[in-house]
Amino acid sequence: MIVYDRATAVYVAGVLVVRLSGQVTEGRGEGQPAQRTVTTLPGQLPTECLASGLRGDHGGVELDIQP
DSSP, X not given: OEEEEEEEEEEXXXXXXXXXXXXXXXXXXXXXXXXXXXXXXXXXXXGGGGTTOOOOEEEEEEXXXXX
């Protein structure tokens, strides 16, 4: 289990990057710092939201646990 106690979010040109920082509280890696980064990319051009709204996006997730 990981407990996150800090978060930052940056939104630029339709790309959202959220970074969560915390610590592993139980299980493998217990006591180690952890950082999760979530990046979302728009599924269409940002200007399309003016007429029909944004219908979705896609992206990736990365989890780093320090040794």
